Amino acid sequence: MRRFFYHLLAGTMISLPVLRAQEAREEGKSALPVREMDPARQWAQFRGYRARGILPGSGLPVSWSVEKNENVLWQTEIRGLGHAAPIIWGDCIYLATAVTEEVQELDVKVRGAVGSASDTGVQQWRLLALDKGTGEVLFNRLALEGKPRVKRHTKATHCNSTPATDGKNLVAIFGSEGLFCFDMKGELRWRKDLGPMDAGWFRSKEAQWGFGSSPVIHDGRVVVLCDVQEGSFLALYRIEDGKELWKTPREDVPTWGTPTIVEHEGKTQILVNGWHHTGAYDFESGEEIWKLKGGGDIPVPTPVTAHGNVFLSNAHGRHSPMRAVSLSARGDITLKKVEETSEHIPWVHRRKGAYMATPIVVGKNLYSCDGGGVLTCFDAVSGEIRYRERIGQGGGGFTASPVSDGSHLYFAGETGKVFVVKAGDEFAVVAENELEDSCLASPALADGMLFFRTRFKLIAIGEGER
Numbered sequence: 051m052r053r054f055f056y057h058l059l060a061g062t063m064i065s066l067p068v069l070r071a072q073e074a075r076e077e078g079k080s081a082l083p084v085r086e087m088d089p090a091r092q093w094a095q096f097r098g099y100r101a102r103g104i105l106p107g108s109g110l111p112v113s114w115s116v117e118k119n120e121n122v123l124w125q126t127e128i129r130g131l132g133h134a135a136p137i138i139w140g141d142c143i144y145l146a147t148a149v150t151e152e153v154q155e156l157d158v159k160v161r162g163a164v165g166s167a168s169d170t171g172v173q174q175w176r177l178l179a180l181d182k183g184t185g186e187v188l189f190n191r192l193a194l195e196g197k198p199r200v201k202r203h204t205k206a207t208h209c210n211s212t213p214a215t216d217g218k219n220l221v222a223i224f225g226s227e228g229l230f231c232f233d234m235k236g237e238l239r240w241r242k243d244l245g246p247m248d249a250g251w252f253r254s255k256e257a258q259w260g261f262g263s264s265p266v267i268h269d270g271r272v273v274v275l276c277d278v279q280e281g282s283f284l285a286l287y288r289i290e291d292g293k294e295l296w297k298t299p300r301e302d303v304p305t306w307g308t309p310t311i312v313e314h315e316g317k318t319q320i321l322v323n324g325w326h327h328t329g330a331y332d333f334e335s336g337e338e339i340w341k342l343k344g345g346g347d348i349p350v351p352t353p354v355t356a357h358g359n360v361f362l363s364n365a366h367g368r369h370s371p372m373r374a375v376s377l378s379a380r381g382d383i384t385l386k387k388v389e390e391t392s393e394h395i396p397w398v399h400r401r402k403g404a405y406m407a408t409p410i411v412v413g414k415n416l417y418s419c420d421g422g423g424v425l426t427c428f429d430a431v432s433g434e435i436r437y438r439e440r441i442g443q444g445g446g447g448f449t450a451s452p453v454s455d456g457s458h459l460y461f462a463g464e465t466g467k468v469f470v471v472k473a474g475d476e477f478a479v480v481a482e483n484e485l486e487d488s489c490l491a492s493p494a495l496a497d498g499m500l501f502f503r504t505r506f507k508l509i510a511i512g513e514g515e516r
Contacts, residue, residue, distance in 0.1 A: 087217055093138040093494045095214040096264040096308045097451055101352045103410045105495040106456035112470045113481040114511050123499065123510040124185035130176065131156060132209030133449075134222075134264075136494040136501050136508060139215050139234075141182045143494070143501060145508060146222050148209040149174040156505060157204040158446065158464040158488045164250075164257040166201035173198055173208050175224040177236050182496060185510060191236035199226035199246045202260035205449075205490075212264040212308075212492075214272075219289050221272050225261045229274060231292060240292040248279045249304035251348065255279050262306030262350070268318070268333070271295065275322055277305035284309070284322060284331055296336035302326040305349040307408075312355045314377040321353040321360050328362055330379070340379040342395075344388050346370045351404055351451075356411040357430050359396065363418055365405035372409070372418055372426070373398035374433060397433025402426050408451040408492075412459065412473045419461050421447050425471065439477045441469045451492040453500075462489045466504060485509060 090099045097103040114121035130149035137144050152169040174195050179188040198208050202225075211223040219239070220232040229242040250259040266273040272287045282300040287293065307323035311333070318333035325347045330339040346364035353360045359374040369388050379394040389400040402418070409418040416430040423442015428435055442448060446465035453460050454473060458480065461469045466485035472478040487504035494501040499512040 087140055089216070092140075092217070093136075093496055094216065095137060095266055096135055096212040097352065097408060097453070097492055098495065100312065101308060101310050101354060101408065102356075103354075103408065103451060103492075104412060104454045104456060108455040108495055109498045110455040110458065110460070110495065110500055111498075111511060111513050112458055114483050116484060116486045116509065121511055121513060123183075123512045123514070125507050125509050126180060126185040126187065127506060128178070128503070128508050130154070130174070130209070131207045131505075132503075133207050133491045134209050134503075135212040135492045136503055137213055137215060138182060138494055138496045138501070139217050142188065142234075143180045143182050143508070144213055144215060144220060145178045145180065145503065146209050146211075146213050146224070147176050147178065148207060148224075149176060154207075155204060156207070156488065158490065160205050161447070163204065164254050165204060166258050167204045167206075169208075170198060170201060172196060175209060175227060177213070177220065177222060177232060179236060180508065182499070182510075185508065189236045191232070193222070193230055193232075193238065194224060194227050196227070200248050200260065201258035203250075203258075206260040206262070208260065210260055210262040210306075214265050214267045216267045216270075216289070219267070221265045221267060221289070223261065223263070223265055223274070229265065229272070229287070229292070231272075231289065242287060242292045244274065244276055245281065246278075247276055249277070249306065250279065252279065252303040259304075264308040266309050266311060268311045273309050273311070273320055275305070275307070275309045277302050277324065279304060284320065284336065286333070286336060298331060298336040298338075300324075300327055303347065307349055308352040310353040310355060310360070312360070312377060319377070321355070323349040323351060323353055323362060323364055325349055325364065328364075330360075330377075340375075340394070341382050341384070342375065343382075343384040344369065345373075346403060346405070348405070350406050351408040354409055354411060356416075357414075359430070361409055361411065361416055361430070363403035363409055365403050365420075369400060370403040370405065370420075371398055371400050372403040372428065374430070399428075399433065399435070402428075402435070402438075406449045410452050410454055410459065412454050412456060415473070415475065417452065417459055417471075419448050419452060421449070423448055423461075423463065425461070425477070427475070427477070436475045437477045441471065441479060449490040453493050453495055455495065460493065460500065462493060462502065464488055464490055468502075
């Protein structure tokens with residue numbers, strides 16, 4: 051019976067031969083032709099362009115019903131388990147997943163547990179492409195098959211990292227299995243072994259939680275942040291062939307945030323979150339530009355830039371700060387106390403940061419939702435708190451990061467309830483919608499559509515129905 055996969059997500063028994071036969075049938079299909087696109091209008095990486103999470107003027111619906119099929123364009127079953135968010139280029143959506151014949155448990159209710167999941171058997175890491183308009187699977191490529199080198203947390207997956215694309219290449223990190231580069235038809239170009247990326251709580255190193263940082267593509271190169279139990283580093287690889295261009299060691303505990311690219315004062319910076327080492331690095335050389343110590347000791351949110359600052363949030367332990375750091379900062383800018391400010395740190399709130407979700411800037415305001423559903427709206431320039439309200443009643447925890455079309459913000463709770471909040475200085479929840487499934491992956495935006503990856507499906511939300 052072990053030659054059959056038990057897919058809890060699909061609720062069916064599917065054999066390896068059947069799965070490979072499906073792959074063979076899809077071999078003749080491919081993603082649509084590559085076209086030149088404005089990268090700023092493509093959702094090409096985690097949280098879209100520069101991880102900002104916003105696609106202004108995209109005109110998203112504020113209400114829908116999956117149960118009644120209202121404003122639901124399509125739903126496509128996705129086999130396997132993964133928190134990797136969907137990315138979009140042109141008319142195609144790309145998605146990564148991990149499939150196994152073992153039961154893939156996912157405990158969205160766990161709070162404070164440090165244990166690892168038991169599915170340590172053979173996994174299939176797969177890359178999929180779907181038609182954006184119809185949800186049809188264009189290809190389903192097997193990237194790698196084998197046993198994972200590192201366990202995952204019961205709330206995480208073996209496929210947490212979101213892929214990235216530049217319209218010519220697709221790059222993905224499949225946990226400790228390494229960095230992979232594919233063409234736009236899903237054919238493998240090269241693979242880079244990054245070592246066993248053992249990420250977990252530094253105080254309990256035997257508890258492995260799985261890798262979470264996503265790759266970023268910029269100017270023909272791939273940025274990879276690997277903060278793990280031993281041998282942490284930030285590295286840059288040539289996308290053409292995977293050649294390592296530089297590799298800068300880091301002295302930090304495991305982190306799960308994705309790097310952010312920003313240009314400032316004629317230089318391109320790589321911004322990273324951390325506990326011992328939050329900071330900026332020179333894109334061309336890997337040299338440190340500025341460094342900040344302290345904060346929450348399990349950093350997950352990705353740095354976000356706007357108004358000449360980078361906004362940094364992390365949590366756990368004694369502190370959970372939300373702070374703004376000037377993009378002009380240089381050197382070690384650490385202060386004696388987390389709550390102190392300086393010329394480099396214009397404002398900070400010691401206990402207003404979030405544990406999981408990346409914050410978002412819409413206009414002059416910065417919004418951050420913590421794991422319990424408490425939403426704080428800050429003036430992004432001054433740090434003044436506009437409001438602090440709870441949206442999480444009935445929504446469970448919040449892991450997915452919010453997105454916006456410039457008019458509304460969308461916060462997906464782990465239980466599948468999505469709260470739509472009006473952008474502005476005053477708090478107003480304009481709608482609550484159900485996905486009818488758990489959701490821990492951050493949504494993607496394109497052409498008036500929202501794409502949610504749930505436990506079982508990829509769901510397209512938009513005006514009307516198909």
